[in-house]
Amino acid sequence: MRHEDQAPNQHPHHNKFIHPGLIITHTALSLMLGIWTALTFPDIPLNASYPVALTVALLAILYRNRRQGHILILIFVYAVGMALGLQKLQPPAKPHIRALINQQINITCSGIILEPPARSLDRLRIILQVDTLYTRARLSQGSTQIRKDLFRTKTRGKVQLSMMNHALAHHTFMPGDTITVNASLSPPRGFVNPGGFNLPFFLQSQGIHISGWLARPADMIWQRAPVKWWQVTIWAERIRGELISFYNKSLDPASASLYRALITGDRSGLSQTTRELFANLGIYHLLAISGLHMGLLAGFSMWLSIKTLSLFPCLLLHIPAKQGAAILAMLPVFFYCFISGLQPPAVRAFLMTIVLFSAFILRKQWHGPTAIGLAAIIILSHNPLLLGMASFQLSFTAVTAIVLSLPLITNQFLTKPKRHSPISSLKATIVSGFMVSLVASIATLPLVLFHFNRISLISPLTTLLMEPLLCLWALGFGLAGSCALLISPQLADILLQTGARGFDLSLWFCTYINKIPHITLWLPTPTIWQIALFYLALSLFFILKNRLSAAIMFTTFVILVFPLPRENRFDQVTMLDVGKGNSTLIECRTGETILIDCGGPFGANFNIGKQVIAPLLWWKQIRSLDLLILSHADLDHYSGAVFLINHFRPKELWLPSTNSNSSQWQAVIQSAEKNNVTIMVPTTDQSFPLDNNGRLTSLSTAHLTRRNWSKNEQSLVIRFESAGYSFLLPGDIGKQNERLLTRKNESLRSTVIIAPHHGSKSSSTMVFLDKVQPEFVVFSASQYDKSLFPAPLIVKRYKDINSTPLSTAKLGAITFNLRPTQLDITTTRKGHFSSTTTHSSRRVKIRTELSEGRYSERRRFNPKQKQKKVTTHRGSDLSHNTQKTGPENYTSVKSVGGFFRNWTNLFFSIQCIYASSGEIQPRCR
Numbered sequence: 001m002r003h004e005d006q007a008p009n010q011h012p013h014h015n016k017f018i019h020p021g022l023i024i025t026h027t028a029l030s031l032m033l034g035i036w037t038a039l040t041f042p043d044i045p046l047n048a049s050y051p052v053a054l055t056v057a058l059l060a061i062l063y064r065n066r067r068q069g070h071i072l073i074l075i076f077v078y079a080v081g082m083a084l085g086l087q088k089l090q091p092p093a094k095p096h097i098r099a100l101i102n103q104q105i106n107i108t109c110s111g112i113i114l115e116p117p118a119r120s121l122d123r124l125r126i127i128l129q130v131d132t133l134y135t136r137a138r139l140s141q142g143s144t145q146i147r148k149d150l151f152r153t154k155t156r157g158k159v160q161l162s163m164m165n166h167a168l169a170h171h172t173f174m175p176g177d178t179i180t181v182n183a184s185l186s187p188p189r190g191f192v193n194p195g196g197f198n199l200p201f202f203l204q205s206q207g208i209h210i211s212g213w214l215a216r217p218a219d220m221i222w223q224r225a226p227v228k229w230w231q232v233t234i235w236a237e238r239i240r241g242e243l244i245s246f247y248n249k250s251l252d253p254a255s256a257s258l259y260r261a262l263i264t265g266d267r268s269g270l271s272q273t274t275r276e277l278f279a280n281l282g283i284y285h286l287l288a289i290s291g292l293h294m295g296l297l298a299g300f301s302m303w304l305s306i307k308t309l310s311l312f313p314c315l316l317l318h319i320p321a322k323q324g325a326a327i328l329a330m331l332p333v334f335f336y337c338f339i340s341g342l343q344p345p346a347v348r349a350f351l352m353t354i355v356l357f358s359a360f361i362l363r364k365q366w367h368g369p370t371a372i373g374l375a376a377i378i379i380l381s382h383n384p385l386l387l388g389m390a391s392f393q394l395s396f397t398a399v400t401a402i403v404l405s406l407p408l409i410t411n412q413f414l415t416k417p418k419r420h421s422p423i424s425s426l427k428a429t430i431v432s433g434f435m436v437s438l439v440a441s442i443a444t445l446p447l448v449l450f451h452f453n454r455i456s457l458i459s460p461l462t463t464l465l466m467e468p469l470l471c472l473w474a475l476g477f478g479l480a481g482s483c484a485l486l487i488s489p490q491l492a493d494i495l496l497q498t499g500a501r502g503f504d505l506s507l508w509f510c511t512y513i514n515k516i517p518h519i520t521l522w523l524p525t526p527t528i529w530q531i532a533l534f535y536l537a538l539s540l541f542f543i544l545k546n547r548l549s550a551a552i553m554f555t556t557f558v559i560l561v562f563p564l565p566r567e568n569r570f571d572q573v574t575m576l577d578v579g580k581g582n583s584t585l586i587e588c589r590t591g592e593t594i595l596i597d598c599g600g601p602f603g604a605n606f607n608i609g610k611q612v613i614a615p616l617l618w619w620k621q622i623r624s625l626d627l628l629i630l631s632h633a634d635l636d637h638y639s640g641a642v643f644l645i646n647h648f649r650p651k652e653l654w655l656p657s658t659n660s661n662s663s664q665w666q667a668v669i670q671s672a673e674k675n676n677v678t679i680m681v682p683t684t685d686q687s688f689p690l691d692n693n694g695r696l697t698s699l700s701t702a703h704l705t706r707r708n709w710s711k712n713e714q715s716l717v718i719r720f721e722s723a724g725y726s727f728l729l730p731g732d733i734g735k736q737n738e739r740l741l742t743r744k745n746e747s748l749r750s751t752v753i754i755a756p757h758h759g760s761k762s763s764s765t766m767v768f769l770d771k772v773q774p775e776f777v778v779f780s781a782s783q784y785d786k787s788l789f790p791a792p793l794i795v796k797r798y799k800d801i802n803s804t805p806l807s808t809a810k811l812g813a814i815t816f817n818l819r820p821t822q823l824d825i826t827t828t829r830k831g832h833f834s835s836t837t838t839h840s841s842r843r844v845k846i847r848t849e850l851s852e853g854r855y856s857e858r859r860r861f862n863p864k865q866k867q868k869k870v871t872t873h874r875g876s877d878l879s880h881n882t883q884k885t886g887p888e889n890y891t892s893v894k895s896v897g898g899f900f901r902n903w904t905n906l907f908f909s910i911q912c913i914y915a916s917s918g919e920i921q922p923r924c925r
Contacts, residue, residue, distance in 0.1 A: 609640020
């Protein structure tokens with residue numbers, strides 16, 4: 001056949017689908033799609049992916065048609081990606097430490113330190129590569145070695161070890177050091193709530209399967225060890241450690257923490273005030289090692305290399321100036337990536353920079369999508385779980401948007417003027433820089449809302465203004481000082497002190513700008529449909545070339561922030577997982593939302609309201625509260641109240657008393673007054689009006705008549721009734737208030753009760769329980785205080801009255817759907833619980849959802865069929881004397897939370913592949 005008779009689309013140069021510049025992009029997309037499939041459906045048999053991959057690969061080799069062969073290769077890459085994801089999700093086999101430790105245990109282990117310790121205000125965290133476990137071992141006070149006759153088990157794996165910072169402030173741990181510790185080790189868990197941060201998955205993406213707590217320094221043996229020449233990563237981490245130590249000694253704490261974040265990637269030392277300053281302005285990504293920093297460093301190195309080579313004319317006779325400068329410019333870029341600890345954002349930026357320099361050296365045209373796809377393939381092949389991380393999604397999204405919009409920005413703002421002048425060049429540079437920042441902000445808007453629930457309205461402007469101070473001044477002098485440390489510590493100190501002045505100016509600037517009101521919006525978590533419509537409208541904005549573009553651009557923002565109506569067919573009561581604390585959310589089908597208590601663990605850099613409770617409310621599309629009830633003035637019941645009052649503005653606030661010597665309690669009252677919240681001390685039998693024929697009543701009288709009692713005894717006691725069910729929330733009352741309630745109230749009988757005082761021995765007397773007769777009891781407690789909360793005696797007491805115990809420490813958040821015909825109980829985490837014969841003639845349905853948000857189990861229980869105990873714990877049953885009688889109906893379904901989250905991850909990974917914002921730590925979700 002003649003060439004002119006050949007179809008045009010059959011020629012390789014005319015076939016856009018198989019264009020060589022798109023092959024790597026298609027491969028990256030197929031790989032990400034396969035990994036996403038594995039993350040969404042982790043129960044797919046791993047062996048099923050291998051035959052598919054081999055079969056498709058064989059067909060791709062046999063096919064001669066390039067189009068069909070290309071499609072088959074993409075299917076092969078998809079199968080490989082699915083296999084990589086499934087393999088990474090498989091539980092490690094022995095001798096991995098995760099296969100040896102399945103629950104909390106006190107044990108002695110030894111290993112080497114992999115990274116410089118992360119020191120915050122109150123905690124110190126060490127990543128330990130464990131090699132040996134010792135059984136029947138216990139380090140004595142002041143010991144320097146362990147006995148050699150103990151039973152040893154060889155193992156492997158990473159452990160995140162936490163301890164109090166002040167107890168080990170004098171220790172200078174360095175990567176490569178060996179330590180032996182007596183610690184409490186367990187698989188990581190975190191708080192398990194719908195829409196919350198998945199801590200186990202986050203740590204697993206870093207290769208950490210076990211976390212531990214060191215109670216005292218005497219339980220540790222520490223020894224400095226030499227580093228072998230072939231341990232490249234240890235050498236990199238040790239250099240990071242030396243730099244961090246030098247920053248801490250030479251600079252003030254604020255400047256040292258900023259340099260640690262900007263150069264070494266360690267943001268653990270940033271104070272909460274500094275984090276909030278940068279987050280409110282939308283410039284927190286400037287403190288992360290990203291493509292922006294790497295690009296500026298590469299450009300400056302390129303310019304400096306050209307100037308240096310121009311001083312040696314003899315070399316230019318043999319080496320092209322620009323190609324030689326590009327080779328020299330790779331060295332500082334590699335050094336920056338090396339001292340950052342080879343973190344994923346730095347590696348991604350380094351790979352893209354190397355691709356750019358390589359194309360320049362070989363005199364080839366640089367293709368942005370190819371560089372992006374190549375970096376994605378390398379990173380995800382090494383660690384597929386990074387696809388589900390916020391840092392990966394944000395980073396590649398921003399870079400993709402910038403690369404795609406760069407021709408438009410160049411044509412519009414970087415065209416050469418008729419009369420060249422410095423002012424016109426400066427104006428074009430500023431405008432183009434603002435447009436690049438604006439494009440990145442718009443492209444990452446859904447991701448930022450999905451992971452952090454807040455956006456800054458002035459982020460493009462503040463990014464443009466802060467880049468010279470942080471990325472040119474501070475970073476430039478910081479890198480120069482870090483390199484000068486090898487020559488002269490005095491010169492390094494001068495350079496770092498000079499660069500620190502840029503930090504001072506930036507902090508002053510941030511503080512001044514933050515005084516402007518309403519520069520930050522806190523919004524609910526977007527749904528998959530909002531995100532899809534947003535990117536569809538954004539795509540039409542770039543495609544259309546008419547007057548509709550502005551309207552479409554406005555629509556993209558409205559789609560994302562427009563409040564969706566919440567439709568609950570039934571009333572819902574959710575007991576949140578807040579550790580040793582209390583928080584209960586009541587959602588009425590008529591729209592009222594009531595939050596009873598909002599406390600839990602608290603610390604300098606942790607707020608239970610901001611990082612645990614608010615994400616659940618935003619995930620449920622709740623923007624305001626009708627009533628907030630704080631049962632009493634203990635921090636484990638109200639530590640998150642200030643944040644929730646400021647951002648959800650409840651109409652009423654019920655308190656047992658407005659008088660307290662606690663400054664935190666007074667801060668709650670002041671915040672309520674500032675937001676015009678009605679503060680009320682409820683009287684006996686005072687009710688809150690509801691439109692769903694329900695009733696919420698305060699039953700307590702001790703806070704009005706027993707002022708000499710303790711704060712716990714003066715707790716408000718709330719009773720909620722709806723659809724024939726009743727819930728009793730007694731706070732932290734003890735025996736005295738329980739006797740008072742049994743005398744004052746004739747009808748205390750309830751379907752569900754939250755155990756008073758978290759199940760402590762001082763509460764839940766038999767007289768009180770005989771009055772309540774609950775069918776279910778919920779213990780809001782921590783997994784680390786199992787012997788105290790709930791007390792085994794109290795658990796047995798509830799079982800003796802045929803009450804089903806449910807614990808947030810085992811099951812995560814527990815939701816009761818009040819259907820007219822049955823009580824639907826949903827638990828966020830799989831666990832084991834017992835179900836006894838209930839006192840109701842209605843059916844009870846219990847559903848459990850995995851904390852990983854991937855799938856759930858449904859189990860239906862008919863109270864007429866006797867069942868003593870049913871175990872739903874994944875894997876082996878940890879309960880004793882388990883017995884089942886009667887039929888069981890089991891169906892595997894997908895978790896709603898996992899459906900939205902994983903589809904969103906896929907959508908973002910396909911629509912926006914790469915990012916420049918760097919690694920951003922998500923909230924405690």
